[in-house]
Amino acid sequence: MDRSSANSSLRTVSAVMVLALLVGASGCGPGSNIVPVTGVVVYQGKPVADAKVMFMSPESSRTATSQTNAAGEFALTTFTDGDGAAIGEHKVAISAFTDEMVAKLSNAQQMAIGRGEKVEGMSASVPTHYSSFDKSGLTATVKASEKNHFRFELTD
Numbered sequence: 762m763d764r765s766s767a768n769s770s771l772r773t774v775s776a777v778m779v780l781a782l783l784v785g786a787s788g789c790g791p792g793s794n795i796v797p798v799t800g801v802v803v804y805q806g807k808p809v810a811d812a813k814v815m816f817m818s819p820e821s822s823r824t825a826t827s828q829t830n831a832a833g834e835f836a837l838t839t840f841t842d843g844d845g846a847a848i849g850e851h852k853v854a855i856s857a858f859t860d861e862m863v864a865k866l867s868n869a870q871q872m873a874i875g876r877g878e879k880v881e882g883m884s885a886s887v888p889t890h891y892s893s894f895d896k897s898g899l900t901a902t903v904k905a906s907e908k909n910h911f912r913f914e915l916t917d
Contacts, residue, residue, distance in 0.1 A: 808833025821847035853899035
């Protein structure tokens with residue numbers, strides 16, 4: 762290989778390495794556009810404990826989730842505990858059915874809850890339609906450089 766070919770190859774390798782570093786630094790990896798998201802869920806003026814809060818974004822392949830504490834507060838998780846949600850628009854669903862309650866239901870009952878329908882013999886601490894992304898009517902915009910704290914005041 763002559764000197765000019767060697768220099769050309771070195772420049773090509775250097776350019777590829779710089780490009781790889783720039784792509785990595787630009788946030789193209791998993792969780793790179795994830796920012797902290799917190800909030801509170803209230804129904805009839807009272808905090809909702811043990812509700813599952815879910816944020817779904819068309820920009821992310823993963824749904825951010827959390828469970829509310831006794832004060833109705835939550836901190837979303839997408840990849841690691843409390844890391845937050847993807848930047849952008851989200852549909853929001855809130856379910857008062859615990860994972861344990863849902864596990865005891867038939868597939869048909871689970872599907873009904875996912876559609877926001879009432880399930881015979883099941884009572885929830887919030888109206889069932891909130892458990893559906895399509896029927897809840899709840900949305901949130903997660904922004905990159907702002908405090909993302911949302912208050913969801915649920916009604917009948």
